[in-house]
Amino acid sequence: MAFLELHGLTKRFGDFAAVDDLTFTVERGSFVSLLGPSGCGKTTTLQMVAGFETPTEGKIILDGKDLSGIPARERGLGIVFQTYALFTHMTVEENVGFGLEMRKVSRAERKRRVADALDLVHLSHLGNRYPRQMSGGQRQRVALARALVIEPQLLLLDEPLSNLDAKLREEMQLELRRIQREANVTTLMVTHDQSEALALSDSIVVIDHGRLRQDATPFDVYETPQSSFVSRFLGKSNNFSARLESAGPDGSKLVCGSLDLQGPRVDLAPGPVEIALRPERITLVGADAGQLRGTVAERVFMGNQWLLRIETEIGDMLVMRYNTGRAEAEQGATVGLSWKPEDIRILPAEETSA
Amino acid sequence: MTSQTSRAWLLSAPALVLFAVLLLTPLAMTFVLSFNSFDFYGGIGNDLSLANYAEVLGDSYFYEIFWRTFLIALITTVICAAIGVPQAYILYRMSPFWRSITVLIVIGPLLISVVVRTLGWAILLGNKGVINTALTNIGLIERPIRMMYTSGGIVLALVHVMVPFMVLAVWAALQRQDPATEAAAESLGARPRTIFFRIVLPQAIPGVLSGSLIVFSLSASAFATPAILGGRRVKVVSTTVYDEFLNTLNWPLGAAIAMLLLVAVLAVMLSWNRLVERRYGEVFE
Amino acid sequence: MRRNGPLSILFSLVFVSFMLAPIVVVIGVSFTPEGFLEFPPSGISLRWFRAILDNPEFITAAWISLKLGVAAATVATVLAVPAALAIGQGRFAGRDALQALFLSPLMVPTVVLGIAFLRFLSLMGLNGTFFGLMLCHAIIITPFILRLVLASVAGLDRSVEKAAISLGARPLTVFRRVTLPAIMPGVIGGWMLAFITSFDELTVTVFIVNPSTTTLPVRLFSHITQTTDPLVASVSAVAILFTVALMLLIDRLYGLDRLLIGEGKR
Numbered sequence: 001m002a003f004l005e006l007h008g009l010t011k012r013f014g015d016f017a018a019v020d021d022l023t024f025t026v027e028r029g030s031f032v033s034l035l036g037p038s039g040c041g042k043t044t045t046l047q048m049v050a051g052f053e054t055p056t057e058g059k060i061i062l063d064g065k066d067l068s069g070i071p072a073r074e075r076g077l078g079i080v081f082q083t084y085a086l087f088t089h090m091t092v093e094e095n096v097g098f099g100l101e102m103r104k105v106s107r108a109e110r111k112r113r114v115a116d117a118l119d120l121v122h123l124s125h126l127g128n129r130y131p132r133q134m135s136g137g138q139r140q141r142v143a144l145a146r147a148l149v150i151e152p153q154l155l156l157l158d159e160p161l162s163n164l165d166a167k168l169r170e171e172m173q174l175e176l177r178r179i180q181r182e183a184n185v186t187t188l189m190v191t192h193d194q195s196e197a198l199a200l201s202d203s204i205v206v207i208d209h210g211r212l213r214q215d216a217t218p219f220d221v222y223e224t225p226q227s228s229f230v231s232r233f234l235g236k237s238n239n240f241s242a243r244l245e246s247a248g249p250d251g252s253k254l255v256c257g258s259l260d261l262q263g264p265r266v267d268l269a270p271g272p273v274e275i276a277l278r279p280e281r282i283t284l285v286g287a288d289a290g291q292l293r294g295t296v297a298e299r300v301f302m303g304n305q306w307l308l309r310i311e312t313e314i315g316d317m318l319v320m321r322y323n324t325g326r327a328e329a330e331q332g333a334t335v336g337l338s339w340k341p342e343d344i345r346i347l348p349a350e351e352t353s354a
Numbered sequence: 355m356t357s358q359t360s361r362a363w364l365l366s367a368p369a370l371v372l373f374a375v376l377l378l379t380p381l382a383m384t385f386v387l388s389f390n391s392f393d394f395y396g397g398i399g400n401d402l403s404l405a406n407y408a409e410v411l412g413d414s415y416f417y418e419i420f421w422r423t424f425l426i427a428l429i430t431t432v433i434c435a436a437i438g439v440p441q442a443y444i445l446y447r448m449s450p451f452w453r454s455i456t457v458l459i460v461i462g463p464l465l466i467s468v469v470v471r472t473l474g475w476a477i478l479l480g481n482k483g484v485i486n487t488a489l490t491n492i493g494l495i496e497r498p499i500r501m502m503y504t505s506g507g508i509v510l511a512l513v514h515v516m517v518p519f520m521v522l523a524v525w526a527a528l529q530r531q532d533p534a535t536e537a538a539a540e541s542l543g544a545r546p547r548t549i550f551f552r553i554v555l556p557q558a559i560p561g562v563l564s565g566s567l568i569v570f571s572l573s574a575s576a577f578a579t580p581a582i583l584g585g586r587r588v589k590v591v592s593t594t595v596y597d598e599f600l601n602t603l604n605w606p607l608g609a610a611i612a613m614l615l616l617v618a619v620l621a622v623m624l625s626w627n628r629l630v631e632r633r634y635g636e637v638f639e
Numbered sequence: 640m641r642r643n644g645p646l647s648i649l650f651s652l653v654f655v656s657f658m659l660a661p662i663v664v665v666i667g668v669s670f671t672p673e674g675f676l677e678f679p680p681s682g683i684s685l686r687w688f689r690a691i692l693d694n695p696e697f698i699t700a701a702w703i704s705l706k707l708g709v710a711a712a713t714v715a716t717v718l719a720v721p722a723a724l725a726i727g728q729g730r731f732a733g734r735d736a737l738q739a740l741f742l743s744p745l746m747v748p749t750v751v752l753g754i755a756f757l758r759f760l761s762l763m764g765l766n767g768t769f770f771g772l773m774l775c776h777a778i779i780i781t782p783f784i785l786r787l788v789l790a791s792v793a794g795l796d797r798s799v800e801k802a803a804i805s806l807g808a809r810p811l812t813v814f815r816r817v818t819l820p821a822i823m824p825g826v827i828g829g830w831m832l833a834f835i836t837s838f839d840e841l842t843v844t845v846f847i848v849n850p851s852t853t854t855l856p857v858r859l860f861s862h863i864t865q866t867t868d869p870l871v872a873s874v875s876a877v878a879i880l881f882t883v884a885l886m887l888l889i890d891r892l893y894g895l896d897r898l899l900i901g902e903g904k905r
Contacts, residue, residue: 359731359733362725362726362729365721366722366737368717368721369741372778373778376774377755378740380756383762384751437654441650441654444650444651445651447642447647449642458886458890459655460654460658461895465839465886466839466879466882467838467856467859468841468856469839469841469860469863470665470875470879473661474660475661476863477661477664478661484664484678518658525896571746575748575842577750578860582860585864592748592750595751596846616747
């Protein structure tokens with residue numbers, strides 16, 4: 001049995017279903033991300049796990065125990081809020097010690113555990129500071145220490161890195177993963193940032209419009225998206241409508257516009273489909289080679305890589321090229337585009353989404 | 355009732371009880387009182403009639419008092435807007451150091467008792483007061499100008515009492531605007547005058563309107579200033595009510611006058627609010 | 640931003656002089672050695688300040704005003720803070736009506752409040768009592784506290800309370816340890832504004848005092864309307880000094896403009 005289980009979790013506000021029949025599990029000790037665009041219901045889900053919202057339907061089971069009816073105060077979960085929600089009138093030590101104080105932990109024991117928690121987040125030297133004297137990254141660490149010091153069964157992170165600038169966010173990603181491993185705490189994180197989810201998680205639960213879209217490891221979610229939404233939400237992707245002509249054990253045949261394409265094997269019946277191709281899987285070849293010919297419309301240099309928008313007969317294609325120290329094709333140049341058939345992902349045609 | 359609602363009412367209950375017992379009940383009792391009869395020998399009667407209202411509405415003496423009260427309030431409001439708006443804008447543009455000092459001087463008097471401030475004006479405005487003495491000494495006038503016990507004197511002192519409210523309201527509105535709008539207008543070629551009238555003033559209008567409402571309603575019901583500077587000679591509604599209650603002792607008549615004042619002030623406030631909302635509702639919030 | 644031009648500075652100087660004139664005059668007159676109001680005073684004398692000591696009714700009145708202000712502001716704060724938490728944190732049935740009721744003393748002309756309190760208290764046999772006076776003042780000053788506390792509550796991050804709950808705090812602990820400290824500036828500012836408003840209140844008070852509970856503004860008012868001697872000026876000068884000291888304290892602690900604008904709408 002999994003450590004945390006959500007069964008058919010639903011939250012309705014009037015007619016609107018913010019969370020709709022959500023079922024997934026989290027293994028003990030793992031790091032799971034709830035990923036989706038803003039307003040997709042992921043924060044409501046977190047609030048229900050935390051006990052601040054009551055589910056309309058469904059159950060949340062933690063370590064074999066049904067959480068419904070248990071008030072937030074007694075759930076004993078560690079929560080890191082998006083705003084960090086630090087007590088600004090208390091010092092760092094007082095902030096971190098608050099949960100232990102509520103648990104009537106003796107002063108000496110409290111002091112020791114607060115010191116350990118601050119040590120874990122590398123803030124031992126700042127225990128007497130007030131939150132407003134600290135940087136964003138430091139406040140984040142205080143919030144983490146405060147949540148972890150009560151030795152929670154489950155750590156909930158609500159968009160923990162969204163208030164940090166880009167450089168700090170990357171640093172904190174590594175820190176967060178280290179701290180989570182060291183504390184060995186089962187973690188559920190809510191985020192709208194796909195790169196954050198990919199970098200941190202053992203497993204990603206993609207949510208859209210309150211419904212589960214995919215639940216898999218970061219690699220699988222990226223490599224084998226199950227829907228058009230997932231393919232476009234994680235990373236960049238070139239998506240086109242196509243027709244699946246035939247599917248066999250050796251591969252499939254597709255028609256996209258006027259183009260005949262080879263694809264990998266697929267379990268779909270012939271008919272309308274959507275194909276997705278990652279920009280980094282496309283190579284540029286001579287104008288007359290490759291599967292497709294196009295014109296470079298725009299070229300953006302990003303340091304370690306080039307991003308090119310290439311106009312082709314089936315539509316615009318994004319192509320990513322690593323910077324190998326040589327100038328890339330000029331704007332206006334005619335190029336050929338080539339890819340391996342198995343790099344194409346064949347997805348069910350997008351239902352006209354609600 | 356949801357738990358949220360019952361929690362909210364529970365938290366408000368103590369204040370609600372006080373307000374129900376000590377505000378709503380007395381107001382209702384005063385409303386009833388205004389229909390009671392009064393006799394100089396028998397006191398307040400229990401019968402109900404419109405006689406008090408008929409007396410007030412049928413007497414030109416009371417008309418004159420109401421008319422004077424609202425005219426004083428209106429002129430006070432206009433003057434407060436005319437001098438308060440520029441002062442608020444100047445305040446807004448001051449350097450932080452001078453601004454903190456000026457703020458203390460301009461809005462600090464709000465915290466000083468109206469009685470004390472009006473005493474100052476009585477000393478300034480009297481026939482042997484500071485202004486008249488000074489003007490006589492430099493030979494500008496031969497006989498003192500009468501300023502005590504005039505509506506003009508009351509307006510002058512009321513402006514002093516009320517103008518901080520206007521400055522505060524306008525200044526608050528100015529602080530809500532994006533300071534870059536002025537720079538934007540300047541970059542598009544606007545002169546300072548144009549910037550003030552086309553960019554700053556329109557954005558400050560909600561503050562001017564709410565400030566005007568405060569100044570008008572407080573001026574219309576002001577008591578201390580007209581009582582000290584107008585005395586028995588220049589009566590306004592609130593001093594008339596005071597006399598009916600504490601000198602003539604005709605409480606029912608005083609209550610009727612007070613109720614008319616309440617209705618008039620509330621009517622002005624509500625219609626003003628409605629006007630403001632209809633006019634500016636879409637633009638501001 | 641553009642700086643003020645010379646014309647603006649001149650306007651501001653005139654404005655500031657206008658605001659200061661009556662206050663300066665009162666203080667100036669209080670130093671006169673003569674027996675009548677004169678300005679500028681012909682000499683400097685503390686005669687009329689010594690005269691305050693010979694008129695203990697002013698000292699008694701000031702003492703009553705002080706006690707009244709402290710008691711009324713405290714009662715009003717204790718009632719207004721929970722109400723502000725209810726009104727400021729989320730919607731519920733009757734919320735707007737409650738808020739309008741608690742702010743209504745600002746809308747009703749003070750003279751109407753005065754006679755309403757007089758009518759009620761005299762029927763209850765409480766007229767002229769300190770207790771009745773204190774409750775009436777509490778009503779008048781509640782809106783000032785409510786507005787400031789509401790502004791603090793609006794600035795409160797609800798997840799801070801949630802954080803405390805998730806760490807195991809009970810509702811009362813959350814209030815005492817987290818919510819109250821966070822809104823404390825608004826509570827203190829509201830208390831001080833309420834105290835000053837009560838301390839200065841005349842129009843309502845003049846109806847509901849008796850000789851044993853006469854407050855300082857009422858005493859000054861009746862003195863001014865009967866006689867004019869420099870005694871009222873010296874008492875006023877002391878009152879001004881007290882208010883200015885309080886004002887500077889507030890400005891330090893809270894910012895006078897923030898206090899009086901009250902952030903929220905009037």
